[in-house]
Amino acid sequence: MLQEMKEFGSHAMDIYDYLVAGIDPRVKNHFLMQSPIPMTVILLCYLFFVLYLGPRIMANRKPFQLKEAMIVYNFALVALSIYIVYEFLMSGWATTYTWRCDAIDVSNSPQALRMVEVAWLFWFSKIIELMDTMFFVLRKKSGQITFLHIFHHSFMPWTWWWGVGYAPGGMGSFHAMVNSSVHVIMYFYYFLAAAGPRFQKFLWWKKYMTAIQLIQFVLVSLHVTQYYFMDSCDYQFPMIIHMVWVYGTFFFVLFSNFWVQAYVKGKRLPKQGIKTSQNGATAASSSAPTVYANGKHHENGLKHGTSNGTSNGSAHHENGSAPMGKMKKA
Template identity: 75%
Template sequence: MANIVREIKEIGSHAVDIYDFLLAGMDKRVTQYPLMHNPFPMSAILIGYLFFVLYLGPSIMAKRKAFQLKEAMIAYNLMLVALSVFIVYEFLMSGWATTYTWRCDPVDTSDSPEALRMVRVAWLFWFSKIIELMDTVFFVLRKKHGQITFLHIFHHSFMPWTWWWGICLAPGGMGSFHAMVNSTVHIIMYFYYGLSAAGPRFQKFLWWKKYMTAIQLTQFVLISLHATQYYFMDSCNYQFPTILTLIWIYGTFFFFLFSNFWFQAYVKGKRLPKQDVKSCQNGTAVYTNDKHLENNNSATNGSARHENGSAHTGKMKKA
């Protein structure tokens, strides 16, 4: 027992040493931004998020009707489209379209306007991940429990936590490539969600839902390939190769998770309602998360009216 206690103390001591080492290596230019002094506020937000979406939210909504939230969702999604456009522009102007080579690009640790601009957009990208936690909150309030998958929750909680450490240590350089690509994808993704939330009249513009996952998969391929090139360079002065390794692992891991989603949803058809599976097999599917529920409601109402009409006709015949 004494040996076990001693080992636990040693592990705890090593963990504290690693934590102190990481904090000592933090980029001082980042600490002036909100939630960046230490990881505890950020961790508390993510723990609260998990508690709400996994337990508190479903418990509150169990005996309540689902909220519609149409106007709020349209505004939210369009706001994220605008924010993502701004983030991509700032990444480009901070180096990717000006001084970066798109190969070996170290972090600029100076206080030049361009370097400080990169620090700012790196933080803004991280903060956008905190805002995007509302995705799941909307699912809970609208009782879309089928959308709250392991992939969704893991992506929304793991990404902000890891990126916090990323911008604390390396705000910029070749490690920021995946942030710029991710923001580009989010322009398309949240534009789709905004149209979807607008209602049935926009259904004809949503034929490309299936390709959203393909766009996500392309994103992870680009991220992994960009990180991989570091290991084939004769020399590269990027200061944080460990971060590139983590980015490569991240891109590859999520590629397989999203590939499984693609296979389950569009090959096996498990995530589509029956009528949409048949349409998809015929190559004519138009499916959205919001629209399919409306279609089902309309079909139910239509069937009820048809049954009522048939019953009424039968009574007339008997009369």
């Protein structure tokens, strides 16, 4: 038995060494990219905090308001997302890419290195977005911490680490650019929602957030679907294409269900008189995947209500956010 365990451990280490050796040398010196272990530990700590430690710490405490912190946080993510979209465009999508079968440029040319940088930055932004759930815990918005929300926020950073490590660029990066574009809109919405009641009148377009998410998944799925109809394509990592297609299709189905339930059948439409939080935003109790989507992924299905005609719900967050909270009952 002991010998078998040693052999298993030896094989596991061989596989680990093989996987680490395959990481693109251009990205290997970036923060948290030397090995999958640090980022896995971060995500496990995230899960431990949001599922166990955080709720217990907050159990007998009053919720933190964190209004100013949320305003700064959401505005910073708007700016970061704009920059990421611009860099994706300049490093290939608006310059040399065909928008069809685009292979990964493995050279050390300035444009290829620029794509490597923005691919890593996109991944690292997913680590930053773990703060979304932290805010929910500290504000005791447990209704927004759903399975889909947590799944999206932990699964997407983990899978994208491998995408950046092995395939920084090419047609597999299209969904990252689209997801970042959606995040510009999404976090701008959250920025307005966190700013207080005086900005509620500018949140009339909440419903269209779901439509934008659906368009995102359609674009992503259609783009990678091209791969299956090409006579030949020299994209180096077909597994990335398969994962993006499954991811986009999976979340399109979930968001479509939300759209039908909320806006066709009216089962999740906001009710008048919902109690609002002290920052003027309604506490939404739901979930949705983002991802993205990353598409966050991400949807942000946002559930909101009005109180005396002044409060328009606070959005939850992407790719695992607001609207899907009660989806399992649908």
